[in-house]
Amino acid sequence: MIYDYLFYKSYQLALRSRNFDDAPVFGGIWGVIPCLMFNAFTLMFLIDSFLKSELSSITGVLKYYKYIFSGVLICSMLFYYWYKERWKRIIIKYEEKENMKGRNIHPIIILGIAYIISFGMLLLAGMYKNGDGIFS
Amino acid sequence: MGIGITCPFLARLKLNKKETPDIRHAQGAARWLGYTNRFCCQFRVGFGIGGNISSNLFGAGVGFSENGGAYAYAVGFVMNERGQLDFSPSASYSYTVVYNSVRESQTAESRLASALDGVPSLAVNGSKPSYWDPASRSYILDNAEIFYNKSVPNNRWFATDIMSAVNNGMIIPDAAFKSVNNSTTGRFLSNGYKYISTVEMEATMKLAKPLTRGIAVVNIATIGIAVANDIDNGNYMSATTRAAVFGVATGAAFIPVVGWGVSLSIGIADAIWGDDFYNYVEKNW
Numbered sequence: 001m002i003y004d005y006l007f008y009k010s011y012q013l014a015l016r017s018r019n020f021d022d023a024p025v026f027g028g029i030w031g032v033i034p035c036l037m038f039n040a041f042t043l044m045f046l047i048d049s050f051l052k053s054e055l056s057s058i059t060g061v062l063k064y065y066k067y068i069f070s071g072v073l074i075c076s077m078l079f080y081y082w083y084k085e086r087w088k089r090i091i092i093k094y095e096e097k098e099n100m101k102g103r104n105i106h107p108i109i110i111l112g113i114a115y116i117i118s119f120g121m122l123l124l125a126g127m128y129k130n131g132d133g134i135f136s
Numbered sequence: 137m138g139i140g141i142t143c144p145f146l147a148r149l150k151l152n153k154k155e156t157p158d159i160r161h162a163q164g165a166a167r168w169l170g171y172t173n174r175f176c177c178q179f180r181v182g183f184g185i186g187g188n189i190s191s192n193l194f195g196a197g198v199g200f201s202e203n204g205g206a207y208a209y210a211v212g213f214v215m216n217e218r219g220q221l222d223f224s225p226s227a228s229y230s231y232t233v234v235y236n237s238v239r240e241s242q243t244a245e246s247r248l249a250s251a252l253d254g255v256p257s258l259a260v261n262g263s264k265p266s267y268w269d270p271a272s273r274s275y276i277l278d279n280a281e282i283f284y285n286k287s288v289p290n291n292r293w294f295a296t297d298i299m300s301a302v303n304n305g306m307i308i309p310d311a312a313f314k315s316v317n318n319s320t321t322g323r324f325l326s327n328g329y330k331y332i333s334t335v336e337m338e339a340t341m342k343l344a345k346p347l348t349r350g351i352a353v354v355n356i357a358t359i360g361i362a363v364a365n366d367i368d369n370g371n372y373m374s375a376t377t378r379a380a381v382f383g384v385a386t387g388a389a390f391i392p393v394v395g396w397g398v399s400l401s402i403g404i405a406d407a408i409w410g411d412d413f414y415n416y417v418e419k420n421w
Contacts, residue, residue: 017390026349033353034386041364059365070357108387115197115386119363119379126367126375 006032006114007081008094009107016107025087029077037073038118043126049073056129355402356385 007028014020014027041059048056062069081087098104128135359382366375385402 006177013390017392019389019392025261026353028314030353030386030389032358034382037357037360037364041360042363043369056364056368059361059368061159062361063365066358066361067354069361070354073357111387115383119376120369122364123372124374126364126370127372129368130370132370132372 002114003032003036004090005094006035006111007087007090007131009105011087011091013107013111025078025081028087028090029040029074029081031098031107031114032077032123035114035118036077038122042118042122042125045129049125049129208249356382359385 010031011024012026014024014030017027020027020030044055044058047053047124081090124134126132137420138153359378363375363378363382366378381402388398391398
């Protein structure tokens with residue numbers, strides 16, 4: 001799963017920065033949050049486009065209750081990765097994979113690409129839904 | 137002498153777009169040059185070969201080429217408010233569009249009127265009738281003025297817009313970096329102490345970590361919501377600006393020692409001034 005890999009790469013970066021020494025899970029989800037949010041909203045826009053629904057109007061509501069939503073989102077993610085120490089299994093899995101392959105791509109490259117692609121998809125999905133830009 | 141420099145990268149981005157070129161494309165090029173509401177000494181509607189425009193044209197304009205290609209361009213040689221010639225590099229956009237025929241009897245004014253149809257944000261006036269310039273194979277409208285009403289949102293999207301939006305977004309992170317580096321408040325947000333050296337900061341980070349992280353991560357996540365909301369409302373410029381801030385704020389947390397402070401400062405700055413700033417970006421860039 002792509003988010004597990006992003007989690008692992010974010011964790012790697014967190015270790016290097018030493019800013020997340022006492023909460024490594026936090027370092028892992030830090031890099032996942034933007035991509036997860038962008039992808040979720042992309043999916044929402046696409047559903048709206050194809051089903052002619054109004055799901056995306058929820059972004060207006062979320063913006064109003066943004067602090068509550070953000071808090072719930074972060075707590076949910078922390079719970080997901082902390083539950084039965086899932087985060088450790090993810091780290092071990094990808095560490096083994098990288099050791100077998102013998103190569104390690106710098107986490108910034110992976111996270112940067114994932115972020116740009118996620119935002120690009122969100123932008124395109126939004127334009128497609130609104131019929132703007134290249135979809136006008 | 138103002139010598140224009142075409143920008144093939146920008147041109148390629150739009151190369152395969154199938155649509156009728158209009159004044160908005162020229163607007164994108166003009167905006168890239170920084171001229172959105174200035175007096176152009178000359179406005180050309182040309183019969184170019186398609187592709188990039190040669191570098192010696194004036195003003196900003198759109199054109200339909202004889203071979204079915206079309207272009208929009210803006211080049212230097214623009215007159216400023218004081219009536220002086222202002223020189224700058226140029227940008228051009230080229231398109232491969234299907235255009236049935238181009239009637240040479242059509243004047244530049246009527247072409248412009250056609251191009252402007254449905255675009256209330258722009259208007260072009262010429263003080264003299266246009267004339268045909270066989271050398272450049274262009275209709276030329278001298279002393280043309282381009283009016284750009286900034287209060288009307290532009291729903292077009294250019295590669296240049298994306299870059300300018302990202303650049304605009306860097307204002308907030310830049311301020312946050314400076315705050316942490318240079319101000320006692322910034323340092324306090326980083327680690328809980330006002331007067332502290334970088335070495336000491338690392339040793340004492342633990343004091344304010346939990347609170348800092350909690351605020352930072354919630355603030356960061358709220359930017360993501362705002363990005364989606366902006367895109368939903370068709371405000372692509374401010375969405376891209378926010379996304380740039382979002383990316384930098386997230387990445388800043390990984391900077392050793394000062395990362396949390398920078399990230400938190402960006403989040404706070406965005407929460408306090410963000411909406412006003414992004415509204416300004418949406419309307420003015």
